[in-house]
Amino acid sequence: MAPERERGVWGSKIAFILAASGSAIGLGNIWRFPMITGKSGGAIFVFIYILAVVLIGFTVLLGEITIGRFSQKNPVGAFKFIKPGTKWSLVGYLGVLTGIFILSYYAVIAGWTLGYFVKFLTGSFRGEITTDITNRIFSQFTSSPITVLIYFFVIIGITTYIISRGVKGGIERWSKILMPVLFILIILLAIRAITLPGAEKGLLFYLKPDFSKLSGKILLFAIGQAFFSLSLGMGTMITYGSYISKRDNLVTSAGWVAFSDTLIALLAGFIIFPTLFAIPGISPGEGAGLVFKVLPLVFSKLPGGIIFGALFFLLLTIAALTSTISLLEVPVAYLVDEKNWTRTQAASLTGLITFLLGIPSALSTGANSFLTKINFLGWIDFLFGNISLAIGALFICIFIGWIWGVKNASKEVEKGNPQFKIKKLWAFSVRFLSPIAVLIILIFIKTIVG
Numbered sequence: 001m002a003p004e005r006e007r008g009v010w011g012s013k014i015a016f017i018l019a020a021s022g023s024a025i026g027l028g029n030i031w032r033f034p035m036i037t038g039k040s041g042g043a044i045f046v047f048i049y050i051l052a053v054v055l056i057g058f059t060v061l062l063g064e065i066t067i068g069r070f071s072q073k074n075p076v077g078a079f080k081f082i083k084p085g086t087k088w089s090l091v092g093y094l095g096v097l098t099g100i101f102i103l104s105y106y107a108v109i110a111g112w113t114l115g116y117f118v119k120f121l122t123g124s125f126r127g128e129i130t131t132d133i134t135n136r137i138f139s140q141f142t143s144s145p146i147t148v149l150i151y152f153f154v155i156i157g158i159t160t161y162i163i164s165r166g167v168k169g170g171i172e173r174w175s176k177i178l179m180p181v182l183f184i185l186i187i188l189l190a191i192r193a194i195t196l197p198g199a200e201k202g203l204l205f206y207l208k209p210d211f212s213k214l215s216g217k218i219l220l221f222a223i224g225q226a227f228f229s230l231s232l233g234m235g236t237m238i239t240y241g242s243y244i245s246k247r248d249n250l251v252t253s254a255g256w257v258a259f260s261d262t263l264i265a266l267l268a269g270f271i272i273f274p275t276l277f278a279i280p281g282i283s284p285g286e287g288a289g290l291v292f293k294v295l296p297l298v299f300s301k302l303p304g305g306i307i308f309g310a311l312f313f314l315l316l317t318i319a320a321l322t323s324t325i326s327l328l329e330v331p332v333a334y335l336v337d338e339k340n341w342t343r344t345q346a347a348s349l350t351g352l353i354t355f356l357l358g359i360p361s362a363l364s365t366g367a368n369s370f371l372t373k374i375n376f377l378g379w380i381d382f383l384f385g386n387i388s389l390a391i392g393a394l395f396i397c398i399f400i401g402w403i404w405g406v407k408n409a410s411k412e413v414e415k416g417n418p419q420f421k422i423k424k425l426w427a428f429s430v431r432f433l434s435p436i437a438v439l440i441i442l443i444f445i446k447t448i449v450g
Helices: 013-024 027-039 043-071 075-082 089-121 131-142 145-164 167-194 199-207 216-229 236-241 250-277 290-300 305-339 343-362 369-373 376-413 423-443 445-449
Strands: none
Touching (some): 013 167, 013 236, 013 250, 027 089, 027 216, 027 250, 027 290, 027 305, 043 075, 043 199, 043 250, 043 423, 075 305, 089 131, 089 145, 089 236, 089 290, 089 305, 131 145, 131 290, 145 167, 145 305, 167 250, 199 250, 216 423, 216 445, 236 305, 305 343, 376 423, 423 445
């Protein structure tokens, strides 16, 4: 097993929390969470979502970083180290593959957010804006192959550069820059949103639960969102956990990551819903077009809306980047640990492969008729961003609970937390509650993703 000094280690506990929070915080928090909340009854969904994060999401998160710190290896190496000569390393390989494919389309959408930031800065949404105009702008943007590929390439390029700089010089350094900026931006935007005329209606929809709306579908959506939001099931947290010092408290580290991820999602709601309700006739359940079609229209009609809109899409871009960094780190860590590649070589190759794999996704929203017709990006998202993640998380729960064993896992947790007061609750959740919840997600996955 390579010493910490040879493969990298976080400079401090806060460095891990910022980096892991950045991995979890992404478009799923600021785009998907408000979208699903709007379609699922508002505050009642938020209430169930928070419960799901506490009872299920935290359990798997703590399990993954425990595997990582114990082994001090990437997902493939971790399973080989704990259970050598078995097929469990296939779960690690699944994580590496999942990370590459998710990054291949996630960076495309991240490119859209960067493109819309530029559009707001250059005045594309000034003047009299209508729904037809915002729809046309989005269609023209996504159907231009050169435009989408350039922005996609920029995101991959930035991500590759940061990862090539290493754990401390790359991931940690940029997490310390990007995450505070993200927090400041989202707080400023939330303050601006809740002070808009008519914001009270949006806050009421978002904060006052109507328990008569509670249904099995809302429960399913909440569990699914809590699980997908925390970047679980693809080995990211195993990889990040492998850089944690043996002295650090894993329980509080995982707790802070889950808290930060949930906080950003909740703050995103404080931006979206007061803003939507400030303009009559806009529905909170607009769906996938909410960010790129509806919000630009809303921003254009608000005082100072152009600046508001530019800052919002800058926020989305930063959130996306903190996630793309972690996605690329998984395959890079595999090549560095298992194949003895240099970090620069590994980052460059995986960055190039990811870009090539992502070209069909970039062209599947209007730039290529065949890829658009079969909804290539949607299918890749469904296979890797939903099914593959859930399968990975299910096997990780089974591995910790029944193969490696909660007794062995707990010993690792206790190295930085001798008390581990929630050990029995965590053991029950990782052995029974979490795998059952993930299995339910897999069975009804088509319902969750629509």
